[in-house]
Amino acid sequence: MSLQVTEATFQEEVLAVPGPVLVDFWAPWCGPCRMLGPVIEEVAGEVKEAKICKVNVDDNPDLAGKYQINAIPALMVFKGGKVVASALGVQSKATILEMLKK
Amino acid sequence: MFDAIIIGAGPAGCSAALYLCRGNARVLLLTHGGSSLLQAHTLENYYGLTSVSGSELYQQGLNQVRRLGATVKEEEVLDLSYDGNFILQTNVAAYTGKALIMATGSVRASLPLPGLKELEGKGVSYCAVCDGFFFRKKKVAVLGNGAFALHEAAVLEPLAATTTLLTDGAALPAESKLPGVDKKITALEGTEHLTGVQFADGSRLDVDGLFVALGTADTNALARKLGLVLEKNYLAVDQTMHTNIPGVFAAGDCIGGLNQVATAVGEGAIAGMEALKFIRAQAQHK
Numbered sequence: 001m002s003l004q005v006t007e008a009t010f011q012e013e014v015l016a017v018p019g020p021v022l023v024d025f026w027a028p029w030c031g032p033c034r035m036l037g038p039v040i041e042e043v044a045g046e047v048k049e050a051k052i053c054k055v056n057v058d059d060n061p062d063l064a065g066k067y068q069i070n071a072i073p074a075l076m077v078f079k080g081g082k083v084v085a086s087a088l089g090v091q092s093k094a095t096i097l098e099m100l101k102k
Numbered sequence: 103m104f105d106a107i108i109i110g111a112g113p114a115g116c117s118a119a120l121y122l123c124r125g126n127a128r129v130l131l132l133t134h135g136g137s138s139l140l141q142a143h144t145l146e147n148y149y150g151l152t153s154v155s156g157s158e159l160y161q162q163g164l165n166q167v168r169r170l171g172a173t174v175k176e177e178e179v180l181d182l183s184y185d186g187n188f189i190l191q192t193n194v195a196a197y198t199g200k201a202l203i204m205a206t207g208s209v210r211a212s213l214p215l216p217g218l219k220e221l222e223g224k225g226v227s228y229c230a231v232c233d234g235f236f237f238r239k240k241k242v243a244v245l246g247n248g249a250f251a252l253h254e255a256a257v258l259e260p261l262a263a264t265t266t267l268l269t270d271g272a273a274l275p276a277e278s279k280l281p282g283v284d285k286k287i288t289a290l291e292g293t294e295h296l297t298g299v300q301f302a303d304g305s306r307l308d309v310d311g312l313f314v315a316l317g318t319a320d321t322n323a324l325a326r327k328l329g330l331v332l333e334k335n336y337l338a339v340d341q342t343m344h345t346n347i348p349g350v351f352a353a354g355d356c357i358g359g360l361n362q363v364a365t366a367v368g369e370g371a372i373a374g375m376e377a378l379k380f381i382r383a384q385a386q387h388k
Contacts, residue, residue: 030232031183032329035347064236068295070311071223071233073329088223090329092338092346 002044002052007060013053015081020050020100025067025074027058033073036090043096050077050100077102104130105381106374107190107199109179109324112137113363114354115205116163117370118377123170125378130197131167132190134178134318138208138355139363148363159363178318180253181231182327188349193249200384201377204345204352205370206321208361209335213245213270213316217290225296226312229326230257233311239263242311243299245287247272250323251315255280258313266307268299270316283307321356334358343373349384351377 005013005023014021024040026033044052057064057072067076067083077085077099085099106122108115111133122129142156151159168174177192188202212218218226227233230244234257242262244255247269259265259280267274267282274282286302290312300306315323322335331338331346336358343351353369355361 027235029235032229032232032326035184035329039346068224070225070236070295071227071229074223089326090331090346092331092333095331 002040002054005053005055007062010055010060010063013051014078017051017078018080020084020102021078022050022052022096022100023076023078024052024054025057025064025069025072025076026054027056027072029058030072032090036073039091039093039096042093043100047097047100075099103187104128104173104197104199106130106201106203106377107132107188107197108203108205109190110137110205110207110354110356111164111167111174112139112160112205112207112354112366113163114356114366114370114373115203116167117367118203118205118351118353118374119167119172119370120170121371121374122378123167123172125375127378127381129167129172130199131172131174132177132179132192132197133174135176136207138361145363178249179324180250180319182324183231184328184347188328191253200349201380202350203370203373203377204321204324204330204337204350204356205354205366205373206324206356208355209321209358212335213314215287215290217292217296218314221290221292221296221312224294225292225310226290226314228314228323230254230313230315231327233313234258234261237262237311240310241308242266242313243268243307243309244313244315245270246315246317247275248315248317250317250319251275252278254313254315258311262311266309268307268312271302342376343369344376349377349380351380 075087085102105127107130139156139160177194181191183189187198190197241264243266267280269284271286289300291298337352351373353373354366
């Protein structure tokens, strides 16, 4: 399962982690986000070498602001606290797996 | 409630409709009256027909699906969502369907506007319902002047500080009360984030968000509203025309490939049969 991350836990759960962390910025009112949700869970169930997190942008506006999220769903891959890959809109599982290899 | 809603009445859409109707499904076929087939003066490479005009083949296809009982409506699709069924909003009404077939035709070339591609997701958006929230109390503009542009503007107006309609040289729609600029656009400003729009006469407008809604809602816009995966601007499908969303199928020019009537008809047939399977499996499940 993916991990819900908040402004309070983002530093510890995402930025402080050396290996790849996928963050799915989403909101409950966003239709395309609901389509992407199951794919993210599928990835979380399969991939052991990366951490899979979700940030609700409604509840965490400061994080959305910091990473300049102006459209969702938005995916970002962090490595050692830095963004190494990002994608906008719903992505296929293959694309997400590819992003995690970067 | 329809069993299947098909967007697009070209060879792919009509072919899908044929198989669905013959499988006893209730079918709604939506078209805004256009198809690249209508531009084909004569076709001489379609099986069994020595020579036929594009418009004649198009009309015969529509007549054929009407005869089989499909409901054909000439309406423009403005919005697309999902709540267990697929909900389509047109310029006339809203419809629901259990399955959806995208046969939306050739992909429109994007506007050759400097900054447009670079600022996507950084102020440039293609979906007001998805992204309008991020522009609360900010200055936004909608690019376009048709029903689709006005629909997007209506979503943004209650949220944004200002909502301006930009027509890029076209006439401002008479029915709109929104502030509008009918000058040609030359470039978008901003590097990290969109900051403004430049016009041909040298003037400019401060904007934080630009929502692109030119012409009718095309494949790209509809895909973003629903959450369909695009690959190089085409709808991504597997070999059986399934998209990434269960119950949504795609066929014809909108999935790329040869852009031929022959392939569109074949893909439409597969999409129609797969949609039929999906609808029947759903009925058994309930």
